[in-house]
Amino acid sequence: VLFRVKPIQFRLVPRRLQQARAASLARQAFLQQGLHRTKGATGVLIFVSEAEHYVEILADQGIAQHVPDSEWQSMVDAFIAHLKRGDVAKGFQECVAACGDKLAAHVPATEQKNELPNHLVIL
Template sequence: MLLDKQAQADLAAAINEQEKRTDAELVTVLAHQADDYRYITTLWAALLSLLVPAVLLFVPHWLTSFEALLLQWGVLLVLAVLFRFKPVQFRLVPRGLQRQRAASLARTAFLQQGLHHTRDDTGLLIFVSEAEHYVEILADQGIARHVSDEEWQAIVDAFVRRVKAGQVAQGFQEAVTACGDKLAAHVPATREKNELPNHLVVL
């Protein structure tokens, strides 16, 4: 569930507080879904509709070629619509592809939000794609020199559990605090700054 205005305001305030402790710039991005995956569900519908002629071989009442074609098209359309419902759709889309699409969107967001243009290369992105239950923390080189990707993983894992439980707002709050603690230790504040906006970016 996407965050309401109050939850977004609380998150922006939390980011503002954490940025007082570090030279890093924190940006949070929330996507409802990384891709519509329509091509995947359409492919599934098309493949299953191709089975219609084989099934008709076992039907005692023969259909004309035209009637069989109409039935096949009908099956295709019904399945294409059915497979667009989220609970069905995400059972058809391979988990690896979901992660690939979400990871690609995270990197696009990193660039679009200008995290690679901070003064000391200290941008940090906390990215969530809700439908895929995908969380990633991306750090620019000024942070990556001090904190490895593996050190962020515990924060990511905890956030993923929150997303799966439908507690995205709480997950963001906890992640921002945990990231702030690491950043304050490794990239402590040496100057006043606010190069990037603190509000949640919703895609």
């Protein structure tokens, strides 16, 4: 019964397990949104689980080969700092802008129409 109360649930479930579940959800969302199906393998997902203070940026192969994990991690760390302060909106804004800067440098925009919609998905 205690596990049904969210604040108690988050205190009782080990942090490692919470983050493993969030990471699994991030990968599921990447596939469900079809981000792996773009022509140039250029899909990017910014996954945020506010309760766990978990953020992950998943990039398809076409982008991942150009941007090292350390650069994504610095964006994630900045976003998590915003989450801990309760400033989710500013965290999103800065993370999206930073991702945009990385993409512009490594995978420049083309005249083609976006293959995927740019929108927020709440699970």
